[in-house]
Amino acid sequence: MNIRALMRQLNQEKIVFLLTVLLLVIFSLTLKNFLSPDNILTLMRSVAVLGILGLGMLIVVLGRGIDLSLVATMAISVAWAMQLVSQGVPVSVALTTGLLFAIGMALVTGILVAYAEIPPLFATLAMATFIYGFGRAHLIVGTDVVYMPKDMGWVISLGQGRLLGIPMPILVALAMALLVYLFLKFTKVGNFIYAIGDNLAASRIGGIAVRPILVLQYVLSGAIAFAAGVITATSVQAMNTRIVNSNMIYDVILVVVLGGVGLSGGRGNVRNVIVGTMLIGVLMNGMTIMDIQYTVQNVIKSLILLLAIVVDSVVNPRDEQTGQQGDI
Template identity: 60%
Template sequence: MFRVFNLTQERIVFLFALALLAAFAVFLPGFSAPDNLLALVRSVSVLGILGVAMALVVIGRGIDLSLVSLMAMSLAWSLQLVTNGMSLAGGLALGLVMSLVFGIITGFLIAYIEIPAIFATLAMGILIYGFGRLFLIDLDVVYLPDAAHPIVWIGAGNLEGIPVPVLVFVLVCALAALFLRYVKSGRFIRAIGDNPLTSRITGLPVRPVVVMQYALSAMVGFLAGLVTVTSVNSMNTRIAISTFVYDIILVVVLGGIGLSGGRGGIRNVIVGTLLIGILINGMTIMNIQYTVQNVIKSVILLAAIVADTIINPRDEQTAQQGDI
């Protein structure tokens, strides 16, 4: 039936998001207020940026459960370095280097040691959080120091009435889409995700590209962290052990990017971010408990994974250990 109406998962989710937006606007007092809508798009920008980071990995038949942990700890360390007297540029540079190093290590473990991505990134996420709290960061919450105020506009500024985080999200989406479509290494990511064995046989540099995926994910995650800390003037490191990473996976899978790799694109991230942003905002206005919200999002994630399995079935060739 869906084929008759040319309905893909992306289009179904987009139509559902519009229907949900209309329903909330009619039945929820204050939802359609300009201030609330502005807060909605600002709040989902970080989720969308992280969704792009995750998409770059998932399209290449991977997954990154360490993304939030790395974002939180690298930015928290940067803020602490600046608080302790280092220059703003130096602190941010070291935080970015930390993020890149851990991203490359994760990619190396997956590409060369051949640890399944889901286990490698889960372990790295725990390691990054423990390492950061033990050796780098003293407190759970690190606040934005006075020396970092020149960059507050990244998370709290507006340009012609449009929140800067939204513009950052749009820019990240545009660059990622161009990278996947026109840059050779970006096309390699999609080819490897579609069929890694054939890619290896045809001579594509499969292992270096896998490492590159996780390095790119780490860089985009660091940018998302920068938007976060300049929006709320702090970084709570406990987000590293929260369920936030599953919200990111939900955005990616719900938008229509197949976990089996090689399918979907940045447009799917935008659609998934739109739906989850509307849903979270509506549930918050309805004063639904955080635990109940997590249950609802978990059910949606499970349904999205089931739908992905049906729409993108995996045969014997693609169902090898470590595909995701």
């Protein structure tokens, strides 16, 4: 009886958290210095950007959307901003320009989804291709990698600085997680996003301005992508635009779905993203220490993503309205 009661209390988030603890125990017993403070900080720092992007994806997925253009927006907007700085443009102006580019592209995406009613999967996939192609052809011509100029000023500290011994990328990720939590929990717009994801038709009948809020979701996602890009670029002192063609966008989806955010919309929170990011961070760190090939790591992550989507389809079954909204 006690076991049955325990099983009823378990959900995907709790199961993933328990798996994370289990992996921590296994790796700490089998891998030397896995639980050392330096390695734990390295682990958390390595997934900070992934967690930030997961927050952007969370906002969109809660409203029954998906944003496959996140990584393209991140890479091109920040690479262009750094190139402007290297050409003599003031840092503040360059960063503002990059941010406006990211928001502008996200605004177009939101309009395509909300007003043209193009399914999010196809709209964001097309926008990802456009952003990358346009950026490489007209904004950062002739190079795959844009290196960070020396005169970036205080911005460098966002990726390389420390506060009380904790790397700034970790603190920025935690701060953004808090902001997104407060936005979703305590603002009317945040509550409307949940309502739209739960039942779009009822939300429209209830007087919620559905289309503008759908657009706002993508705008917020684009702004968060730019912030993640700044952290990435200042951490490694460069922005490699070829990251757009990597598996990073699937890693973002993985941490969101794995943590328990429902792809059918209206279910999930910041805590789910944090739990999913923790598990992937521990897993990737352990596989790296064991010197597992990168391609094998991708296979393992792909299988985990497939399993997470299957679990999500069982826990959060789709309905006819979900299919009409272009849910993946």
